[in-house]
Every structure is written in structure tokens, then in C-alpha cells.
Amino acid sequence: MLNNKGRPTQPTVDSNVDDSLETFTGNKGLELETPLIFEQGVPGRIGVDMADPKPVKSRLGGLERKESVGLPDLSEPQVLRHFVRLSRQNYAIDAGFYPLGSCTMKHNPRINEKVARLAGLGDLHPMQPTSTVQGALELIDDLAHWLKTITGMPAVTMSPAAGAHGELCGVMAIRAAHEANGEVRTRILVPESAHGTNPATAALCGYKVEAVPARADGRMDLDAFAEKLGPDVAGVMLTNPNTCGLFETDVKRIADLVHEIGGYFYCDGANLNAILGRVRPGDLGVDAMHINLHKTFSTPHGGGGPGAGPVVFSEGLAAFAPVPYVIQGENGFELVEQVEGDAAQSFGRMKGFHGQMGMFIRALAYMQSHGADGLRQIAEDAVLNANYIRVSLDDKLHSSFAGICMHEALFDDSTLKGTGVTTLDLAKAMIDEGFHPMTMYFPLVVHGAMLIEPTESESRQTLDQFIGAMRYLLDKATAGETDYFLSAPHFSPRRRLDETGAARNPVLRWIPDESADANEKTSVSAAS
């Protein structure tokens, strides 16, 4: 096969050309570098066309800005190119398998994005008279109905902006309920396998956090838990399925025990995806649980947010929920925005305005697209995929806990012992294979933890390729090819980064002179 210049297109196999050869621009074919936006400005350019201000008598009271801001001036195509180039340095679920345990990196359907941008939904002002936003309030009310039905809980608040914000909401409601009862309780029990936000949240609510150890089977130690209970315990924060990817088999007993001493059961709902339509937390004795709409209900993770963390409540806690909330009044839907009247027991307000509406729209679109039947299938496929990975790797990697797992498979690093390869090194080699690594070193209860969550979105073919790559890498590691791992990744836009140096001498913003030096050193040149 010849191209139009008559030369063969077949690559020369025995080439002596070094792959690490530098180019003049720093680019390598489709790998395009882009300097910081601040290094690309040319005075006089502008990327937004707008009308000239009319001359008016200033009402700024003599406080006009006199110093320049220091922003660079760029044209629209320059800005577009900059961010397109940046985007290509990111891994993403749309591009490949992203089995980041506990994060539920599932497919994000684009219908969600489309409806979130409809005129009349995405562009509403939060302070419009409620008479002009009846559709928006109906949407929130409808989403609330789905969330209550899915969880089997009688009440929900839509305020929290993220999972950790939801935890804060739940624990504040617990504290408010105890205080309304005239009780001062000082301790919250949290399993040692819990996500770090759990103890951080409890501390922000003034509680002393006490860790409960895990049993050999990965569940919370019921005896140790019972021993720690007392009249000063406000409640327990338990993730179920837990961070080891296991269903807490004693969950009902845990709920009964905490209720017996007058405490509440906060369930971290981060892993709700595994049990959709299979069991309702309300049937397990849960008093409050946050729901990560950005995990279970597919609102995009967006490089780390925005999220949304509505919290469902039991009857006992519902009255303490934060404002605002939607009610059906005589003239349609209304918003209760103040702590007074029926909301007098509310513990307050968590956020400006009415919650993460943009996320509500996407989550409801996802729910309608799946329905009762599809939601149940999500849990089934997610759990099946995780178990498929577990059994396909457990002769090469050590499963931390025996038996069926839920939505994620957890392995420790015992296979790597003595190889000189760590969980981190293995993860970096996975990057070279075109996968996003699993969650590393979490949960803390497992040595060198590797937490793999495939979600329901992945096909068997993707799982097989991933399993094949993992087995290949593990063989390589145990065969003593340590250097390959220590120098990985080899094929990513950046090699391993100096994180220690970054923390020791934090450079958190661009500063003109230093940046110019750094630019020279790294031979990254402006391409525009």
C-alpha cells in the first residue's frame, strides 16, 4: 500500500529512533501542550463581544478600581484551543474504563445534559416568584417522591450540595433531635473502615468520634459495637454496603441496638447503587441517609463536582430537616424558606437558595429513563460485574474477604509482597494499559488496598480486557520486572509528579516571573 507520495506507509520496524526524542514544540503528534492561560495573553484581544457602556454618572462612591486586575487578554479561538488541548490531557469515563472504587464512575447519559439546559429549567432565577416556577417546584417534588420510594423513607431534604454535605445535614438533624429532647450526647460511633468524611462530619457537629473495629469477615464487629453503646451515644454512622464492598449482614441488629439506647442510625448512602430496588434502607432501621446523585443517579462527576447529596429521614428526624423545602399548597407548589411555623424545629439552612437544581434535573431524567425495572437491573448488573472481577482475579490477587461482594471487589497487596512493586506502582502501570486505576489504599483497614468498582455500565468484553491486563501486570510484577513498574506510567501526558515538592513549597497560583523561568526549564512553548 502506497500513499499519494509513493512512499510505503508501513513503519520501519528496526528504526533506531529514540521514542523519548524531544520535539521543537514540546508536542508529540496528537499530544498537544498548552502553556498557562496567563502566558498566552496579548493586550488588545478580547474573547467576548459586548456593547460599549453608556457614559453615566458613577454611583461607585469614589471606590473605582484603579489598579489593573492582571488578567491576560485572549481571542475566542485561542481560549477554545487552550481548553480543548487541556481536555485531551484528562482520562474520562467516556474514554475508558474507570473502576474507581467507592466513586461509582458510571455512564452519564447525554439526555440528562440536554434537559438540564432547556429554556425554562436551566435558566431559572432562584428568587423568581413561585407562581412563575411551578414546573421547577413540581420537578423537585417529583424527584423527592422517587428518592423516598427508592429508600422507603418518609421524608427527604434536597439542600445538601454533596455527599459530605449530606452527612453534615444528617448528623446535624440527629443532634437537633437530641437537643429538642433535652439530651446532651457526646459520642458518635463510626466503623474504622469508614470514609474520612464521616469522622470529619461528626467532629464538625461537636461529637467525639469513636472507631469501631471490623470483624475478620469485613463487617463491623457487633460485640465491640454493643460494648461501646451507652446513653451518651448520639448515633452510629455506618456505610452500607460498606467501604469493603460488603453488605453489613447485622444491619438490622445494629439499628435495633442503637435505637434501644435512644440513638439514631445514620447510613452513608455512597454505595446505594448496589442495592437499588433490592432492599430499601427504610426497612433496615435507617434514620437518615444521604444519596450521592453524582454516583448512583449519574450526574456527571465533572472533575470533582458539583455533586448533590439529598438526605432521606425517618419520621423521628423529619421535623429537624433544614429549610427550604417544597410543599403543595392551595395554589400549587410553595417553598418553605424560613425557620418558623411548621418549620420551627428545622436545624437551619445549609446552602444559599434551594439546592443543586441542575443535578436534580439530571438525576430525575436518569430515574425516568430507568424506571422501577431499570433501577433494579442497575444493582444486579453492578453487583454481577464486581463479582465477575473478584473471581477472575482472586487466584492472582488476594481477596480481602471471602465470599460474595456487592458492587466493588476489594483486594490487598499480599501478592506484591517481596516484588518491590507497590499498589501505587501497579496503578501507574494500569495507566499505561489505558485504564484509570482502581481506588488505592482505601479502605484503610486493608493493607495496600485496591478497591475495584466496575459499575453496571461496563460490558463483559471490557471487563475481560481489564482482567487480562491485570493478570498480565501481576505476572510481570511477580516475575521480577520491578523497574517497569517503578518507572510507570510511561505513556501518559505527564510521568510521575513530584507531590512531595509540591507540598513542601506550595505554588498555588501563577506569578509572572517564576512562571517564565519554569516555562523555559520545561521547554513548553506557546503554540499559538
Added chain:
Amino acid sequence: MLARVGVKSIDDLFADIPEEARLTDLLDLPLHESEMVVEKNFRTLAAKNLSPYSTPCFLGAGAYQHHVPSVADHIIQRSEFLTAYTPYQPEISQGTLQALFEFQTQVALITGMEVANASMYDGATSCAEAVLMACRVTRRKKAVISGNLHPHYRDVTRTTLQFTEFETIDLPTAAAGIENFDDHINSDIACVVVQNPDFFGRIQDLTALADKCHEAGVLLVVVVNEVVSLGAIKSPGEMGADIVAGEGQSIGVPLSYGGPYVGLLATRQKFVRQMPGRLCGQTVDQDGKRGFVLTLSTREQHIRREKATSNICTNAGLCSLAFTIHMSLLGEAGFTKLASLNHSQAVTLAEKLEAIDGVSLLNDTFFNEFTLRLPANAAEIVEKLATKGVLGGVPVSRLIPKEPDMANLLLVAATETCSTADMDDFVVALKEVLGC
């Protein structure tokens, strides 16, 4: 796949769930719908709302109608940004990380501060976190909160602090005048929190207040909930702010009925280890190429657990990216021009409204939002205006209820999005509903 796993049926995978709690039937919810039907459902809901972009709109009070450039909305929908997660693996997350570094720099520049974090949930939560941070920095336990801080920011701050060892001292709202903080500044106080422009739109020089605070070892927290104002007025940093908490929605983020937005938090370099939230830092990779990583994570909950500076785990990722893109498009020339345009719009509108009989302007200084005193109940007027298709401002009573003095106060904002015709429609409609 079931055979490989070694189970007979899907049900076997759920055997750990207590039998009495297992669901055998489907949930009592509708079955799945096609994309076409789902889209139609949402179009039906949208049709029940009045879009502020299709009608004269003068709403503000912490959320502002601006034009979002199409490039910003296009880029944030690129798969690589939309469907990536927190950049835990920096080698394959440089796009998100570099954009965050640029965001932090832009926020530091516009606020006149040394450093900024990678964003918070929204302006109100950012304000609460700024107060917690000030308490950690000063090792003091009380925060003085201006009565003219946005009521949601006050409420969120009070709510966030209520179960901690810290407390707020909430000053009364002072719609008509400048507040005097002198009696409240002493060595027990961690910080004073003021908003500029304040809730009613008034702009103040905070330099003297900053000096007084600093004499007593008190930090000055300045809240900015219309960031476009920073293109026209002296920055909080220049006035001596120690922490700036802001709402970045005005730049690149759609109104979206109140969220998701993007909280800004900026401060001095020396306080950086007490900052909440994610931080992105510059470093090099093993080949010596410049790169970016999440840094100073020893402040954070996944390492520090109950001793963390905050329980916050994520930031407002995609919204901060939209902000960064819009700000990049604006640049120095565009940002200052946008601010100037907003101010001229507001001045033009204020002059037209002030001329109506019985209507007076409460504040003498303002940026793009001001407060009117009407000769009638503002909430009722707003409802009547809405029936005429005019979103004519936010009644102060919606945010500060049960204050008879404020029942007639109306917050009115004008941005680059309103035309002269919009303003004239508003004037005509207001005259009609006031009966003059």
C-alpha cells in the same frame, strides 16, 4: 457470568441482605421510558416556568443573570472534563488540574488576594468555611456577622457553627445606614464578616474597618456575591481583607434555579495551611516537565479524619471550569468592560425608576443592584409585575420576613442582559401596578 461467579441466579448475589427486608416486587414507581418520552416530560415541566431570558428580568439578591458565552458551555460538555472525577491520578488529569490552577490564579487576581482554593459549594457555604477558618487561624471563638450580609449567608454560617465550639454574633440589619463595628471588635473576636457590595447593594470602603480589625488581631472576612463588581471597584485585598468568600456564579455559571454554583475562597499565603477545600499546586514530573497536583492534602478529611480542616471532599469542579473559561474569554479588557457595562445599566435603570412618583432609591452607592423603597408592599407589587411578564426584582421581605420597616423594600438588579426596551417595560409596568 453467573457460572464464572459460581452462583445459580442473580438473587444469590444478594443473599447477605436480611431475608425479611429483601424486595421481591419492583418499587412502586413508573417503568422505564424512552429518551424521547423523557425529553418530552421535561419540556412539559419547562413550559410551566417563566424563563427570565425570555422576559424583562431584574432579579439579583445573590444570583445574577449574565450572558454565558457559548464557548464556556461547549467546553464543559466535553467528555474529558464532564466525565472525569477528582484528579486523584495526576498523570492522566492534567487538564482538570491545570484548569484548577488557572482558576485559583484568576480568583486570587480579581479579589486582590495571594492565594485561592479550588472552589467551594457556593458563596454561602464558602462564607461559613471562611468563618471556621478565621477561628482556627486566630484560635478565637466568636465571629461578628454584619447585619447587611445576605440572609442566606448569615443563616448558613450560623447553622454551620451551631454545634461547634464557635459562635456568631449577628448584628441587626441596617438597611438605611452604615454599620458601626467598633463596639464589637476586641481580642475575643476571630473575625468580622462584611459583604461588599452589601445585601442592599451599597458599596463601602472597608480600609478603615480592616485597620481596626488588625489592631485587635481580628481578621476581616469580605463576602462578594456579585464577582463582576470586582472589575469596577477596589478589590477586597486592596482594602485589607484577610479572607474573601465569594459566589462565582456570575462568571460562566447558569442561574439553574439556585445551584450548582461555585464558591470562591481566597486568603493570604500565610494562612494557606488553615484553608478548607481542595488546592492545586504546581510541580514537575520525573522528566522535568511542569505539571500540577492536588496538594496540602494533609489538611483534608481522607488523611486527617476527625481532625481535618473541613469535612468537604469535593469542589464545584465543572462550575469552576466554566468560570475559568468565561474569565479567560473576558480577560482584563473584557472583565473591566463587563463591570463598567453592568454599572452603567444599573445607573440608567435607577434613574428611570427613581423618577416614578413615590419611588425612592435607598442607597446612594451601588454597582449593578440597588434597593428601592416603594409606596406599597414590595412582595405584592412583584406578584403583580409577574402577571405582566416582568420579573421586577426581589422583595426584601422574602429574605428578611417580619420586619415591617422592610416590607416596601425592593432589590433591583440590572446586568448586561437587559435592554433599554426591557427597562422601559419595567417602568411602564411598575407605574401601572402602583396606579400612577
